[in-house]
Amino acid sequence: MIEIRFHGRGGQGTVVASKILADALAKEGNYVQAYPEFGVERRGAPVYAFIRIDNKPIYDKSRIYTPDHVVVVDPTLVEAIDVTVGLKPGGIIIINSDRRPEEFNFPDLYRVVTINATEIAVKHGLGTLAAPIVNTAIVGATIKILNLCRLESLIEAIKEGVPIKPQDNILAAKEAYEKAQSLL
Amino acid sequence: MKKVIMGNHALSYGAMLARVQVISAYPITPQTQVVELLSEMCASKVLDAQFIKVESEHSAMAALIGASLAGARTFTATSAQGLALMHELLHWASGARLPIVMGNINRAMAPGWSIWSDQNDSLSQRDTGWMQFYCANNQEVLDSVIQAFKVAERFYIPAMIILDAFSLSHTYEVVDIPDQALVDTYLPPFQPAFRLTPDDPHAFGGLTSPDHYFELRYKLQKAMEKVPEAVEETGREYEKLFGRYLGTVDGYCLDDADIILVTSGTAGSTARVAVDNLRKKGKAIGNLRIRLFRPFPFKIVRQLLRRAKKVAVVDRNISYGHHGIFYQEIKSALYGFSSIPVFGFIAGLGGRDITPETFEEIVDYTLSHETVDSEIIWIGVKK
Numbered sequence: 001m002i003e004i005r006f007h008g009r010g011g012q013g014t015v016v017a018s019k020i021l022a023d024a025l026a027k028e029g030n031y032v033q034a035y036p037e038f039g040v041e042r043r044g045a046p047v048y049a050f051i052r053i054d055n056k057p058i059y060d061k062s063r064i065y066t067p068d069h070v071v072v073v074d075p076t077l078v079e080a081i082d083v084t085v086g087l088k089p090g091g092i093i094i095i096n097s098d099r100r101p102e103e104f105n106f107p108d109l110y111r112v113v114t115i116n117a118t119e120i121a122v123k124h125g126l127g128t129l130a131a132p133i134v135n136t137a138i139v140g141a142t143i144k145i146l147n148l149c150r151l152e153s154l155i156e157a158i159k160e161g162v163p164i165k166p167q168d169n170i171l172a173a174k175e176a177y178e179k180a181q182s183l184l
Numbered sequence: 185m186k187k188v189i190m191g192n193h194a195l196s197y198g199a200m201l202a203r204v205q206v207i208s209a210y211p212i213t214p215q216t217q218v219v220e221l222l223s224e225m226c227a228s229k230v231l232d233a234q235f236i237k238v239e240s241e242h243s244a245m246a247a248l249i250g251a252s253l254a255g256a257r258t259f260t261a262t263s264a265q266g267l268a269l270m271h272e273l274l275h276w277a278s279g280a281r282l283p284i285v286m287g288n289i290n291r292a293m294a295p296g297w298s299i300w301s302d303q304n305d306s307l308s309q310r311d312t313g314w315m316q317f318y319c320a321n322n323q324e325v326l327d328s329v330i331q332a333f334k335v336a337e338r339f340y341i342p343a344m345i346i347l348d349a350f351s352l353s354h355t356y357e358v359v360d361i362p363d364q365a366l367v368d369t370y371l372p373p374f375q376p377a378f379r380l381t382p383d384d385p386h387a388f389g390g391l392t393s394p395d396h397y398f399e400l401r402y403k404l405q406k407a408m409e410k411v412p413e414a415v416e417e418t419g420r421e422y423e424k425l426f427g428r429y430l431g432t433v434d435g436y437c438l439d440d441a442d443i444i445l446v447t448s449g450t451a452g453s454t455a456r457v458a459v460d461n462l463r464k465k466g467k468a469i470g471n472l473r474i475r476l477f478r479p480f481p482f483k484i485v486r487q488l489l490r491r492a493k494k495v496a497v498v499d500r501n502i503s504y505g506h507h508g509i510f511y512q513e514i515k516s517a518l519y520g521f522s523s524i525p526v527f528g529f530i531a532g533l534g535g536r537d538i539t540p541e542t543f544e545e546i547v548d549y550t551l552s553h554e555t556v557d558s559e560i561i562w563i564g565v566k567k
Contacts, residue, residue: 026358038354059456061348062537
């Protein structure tokens with residue numbers, strides 16, 4: 001079983017990101033369980049989304065406390081909160097950022113990978129620099145970095161699940177996926 | 185067709201596949217996305233149903249009572265205070281023998297204001313004459329709506345499909361959405377024996393003298409008593425068509441279990457993980473998840489618990505001044521049939537998480553006590 005926690009801010013589509021990832025994984029026959037932070041969300045405030053992935057039915061309905069990996073959708077959160085809470089040793093921290101991994105100050109037991117999802121999203125007309133819609137780009141990078149599923153499955157999931165600008169979202173996911181490939 | 189959907193939408197898809205004809209709802213907190221998706225289905229004609237928007241949950245149930253009396257298949261959904269506001273009409277629906285099906289998201293009752301899970305909202309409606317099904321995953325939520333209509337319409341008893349807030353309602357899981365044609369063979373159109381129609385005028389629910397009222401209630405109880413067997417029978421029939429059995433209980437590792445956990449809802453799913461963990465440590469634990477709470481499946485519960493040395497009942501609810509409500513039911517089921525110690529635990533009120541470790545703590549307590557010396561064992565209360 002793999003458990004991943006997403007960190008974003010209300011209004012950025014963090015929960016949607018976990019849902020799209022769940023859709024893509026389900027297409028390859030995985031069992032998935034994706035859920036938002038249990039509570040109320042406010043625009044701009046830190047929000048969480050979670051996903052469990054397994055090749056057999058997932059009976060555990062309790063919350064995720066010790067994720068295998070974390071995905072930071074909003075780079076400003078790295079300074080605002082501790083995104084490593086409960087993160088298992090050896091975990092990968094994927095950050096949407098224009099900075100290099102070594103510029104982040106995390107304990108050595110984690111590996112940091114950065115991907116400039118904001119730049120990719122804006123390039124494909126998904127939001128603005130001030131308010132980019134990065135969820136498809138960050139998921140595109142995540143599936144490659146964590147080797148979760150094929151790009152084709154994600155493209156299918158976006159086609160079916162993203163009503164606005166599906167083609168631009170597919171291009172953003174694809175570009176992030178390819179950029180992530182070059183990082184590994 | 186497999187789809188990743190949240191528990192709220194599993195209810196909506198269940199209602200859609202059951203081809204409900206009238207939906208009535210009050211679309212504000214504590215309402216959820218259940219009726220939001222249904223209203224979209226009605227607007228886009230995916231579902232050929234009347235969606236009646238009303239001004240309160242009390243009115244939502246009243247509208248369905250009228251529609252059901254006219255012979256329509258009816259559905260609504262609510263939660264917590266909304267369910268409480270319906271209370272009077274819940275009696276009306278069962279007393280008039282109307283097979284209305286309703287989804288209820290288990291949310292703790294306010295105050296303090298809460299949108300998180302516990303079972304006190306639905307269990308407060310225990311004696312209203314409704315069937316109650318508690319679900320452990322989103323697939324079961326969808327399947328239960330379809331099965332509930334079948335059982336409800338056979339006995340003319342309304343049914344509640346109950347799911348935990350957030351851990352099912354807002355959690356996305358892979359759900360197999362059954363084929364409509366196959367659902368149609370399982371659940372034919374509702375053909376009530378009596379209905380309100382101008383062609384053949386009747387009145388329902390008029391003044392009933394002591395000469396007759398008693399017998400109406402006797403008949404409701406007699407019908408209720410037939411439900412557990414009918415749930416198992418319709419569950420097997422469902423399994424033949426869709427590959428998933430829907431019984432009154434869901435047992436896991438019971439055959440050689442020294443201690444059996446009695447659970448419900450999503451806690452009953454998480455308990456399986458604890459059972460696996462504990463068995464790896466050499467502890468013979470089993471889990472009996474109660475799916476049908478009303479009517480209570482006494483017979484099968486007695487049969488399955490009899491072999492255990494101890495029973496540990498886990499309640500996400502409380503009857504103030506007494507104890508856990510499932511605990512009461514289990515003790516009542518075993519009284520006169522078995523003298524094994526039954527321990528009663530309360531955990532997870534107001535959405536406090538119930539984890540595999542919660543069950544391991546419960547099992548440790550049960551292993552270390554030979555006799556019951558406390559009516560309530562609280563798990564996770566902050567000192």
